[in-house]
Amino acid sequence: MCDRNEYIPSAYEIKDVVKQTDAEYTFRVAYSADVKPGQFFEVSIPKFGESPISISEIGPDYIDLTIRKVGRVTSEIFTYTGGDKLFMRGPYGNGFDLDVFKGKELIVAAGGTGVSPVKPVIDYFAANPGEVTSCKVLLGYKSQQDILFKNSLANWTSSLDVSLTLDRAEEGYGGRVGFVSALVPGLDIANPPEAQVIVVGPPAMITSTAKEFLNRGIAISNIWISLERRMCCGIGKCGHCRINDQYVCLDGPVFNYEKGVNLVD
């Protein structure tokens, strides 16, 4: 049995930093080992601490981490630029199993920073649209300033059916207004009992959106969610992320909704 010390982070080179919004930057990090959509890394900055961060893009020799500046660790990361070294450990978590979605009608609903963890799934099927019967993407943001991954959005639109909605009406915006969940009732779903659905966002968004999908006849076992909880280790030891008998860091963050709906925090 290997006696690996999981707590020791390693240094990875930052290749590039791209500003998404005022508070969210994408850090492209040199990385070429195996990693799955939906997994996360513990970005681990000595002196500042650690933050679990989802992988927002998987490249041949890099991964992207899209980080929102909210506190101690994330503010420190925002001082980093291309060429700097970023300490990380991971990848952790189960991630999404793409095979489950292949050959199926797929609907992805994501809100705000919740778009990050599913972005590699959307990227994959945007590049390989023939591997699903259809793929619809429903994205919700607070305002125009909060829209993430604008560059990818153009890409996705060429091969997938993408709808975007903002929480509030704004000047100069002619698109849809309302929560992501409100898009579900009007959705054209060819074969609801067979369709696969991913819902990622804040807890209230997950609950309300999943409910709309259930109302549309989607099977509960075909709904997948990704959860965020406080984490201090990422490896099933610190206990902070535990819900009932499940560890979000080990057994999740992706859960089948049949199990997820019954988790009582």
Next chain:
Amino acid sequence: MGLVLSASRFGKLMEEWSKKYDIYAPALFEGSGPFSDTDQVRYAKVTSLEEIVFDKKSNYPFKEAILPITQVLFYFTEDEVREAAPRGRDAVIFLRSCDFNALRSLDAIYIRNVIEDHYYKGVRERAKFVVMGCESSFDNCFCVDMETNTCSGYDAYIHLEADSVTLDIVNPELADSFSFESGENAQITPKFVTATTTRVNIPGNLDASVAGSDMWDEYHTRCTSCGRCNFVCPTCTCFSMQDVSYTDNGKCGERRRVWASCQVDGFTDMAGGHSFRANKGQRTRYRVLHKVYDFKKRNGYHMCVGCGRCSDACQEYISFSACVNKLEKAMGVK
């Protein structure tokens, strides 16, 4: 190897052990108890039989001997991290049957929960366990109902008689370089309690619906979220990370882990102001159901070993066993 030794001969054996091992055992700390003018029994490094407390339950469990309250994981400089050196010496740990059973739960989390914890494993593999017999149970103990009153697999067993020490050395390494006299050999029977005054009944058909019961509400008003129940529990293992820098410019420092409590504010805090279980009754539910339901679902046996320390330590006199005994009635009742 069953043995009956005089106190002075056992003292000699401890001297021998001390050459190789750090010996951890329950010891008396006068005047530092949870209530005013009370003493406290806590784990400490000992070298003699006199220091070991046999006739009281330790207020704190053995876990701090293998999972320190604060543990340095690594040191860092500007561009390098260096693992903290493991503790120098192997350990001999004196503990009772309940605590020895608690080790199983620590192992479940720190070794068997998918990824091994390098630090725990290192110390654990270098520790030997001496189980102290129990003449009778203490206040609030309910080990018999938790099936932790007996144990096997220990490195040695010990109990005291009026003027002798009864010992069963199972691991021959503990008898290394010590010659026992033939008159010291004896047939010994470990003392394990077979009945406790405090009893618990964990319903066999307990299910998650009990989380929705109103039985938890009273704890919202009674519990002050001090977290003592977690710190005295031999099976509570949660921690938080802490980075400390030594110098003003912060370039050098260490990352540590520090015991954490699921009862204390902040345990679930996330960015954006989200948190879970603001209600203290729900925190009690989270802790109690982990001990007697959720952990078992994952690992096949109960986490709680029935030591009763959480009840002993609670300043609001919240009894863990009384709470567990409410589960049956609370099932299916909203």
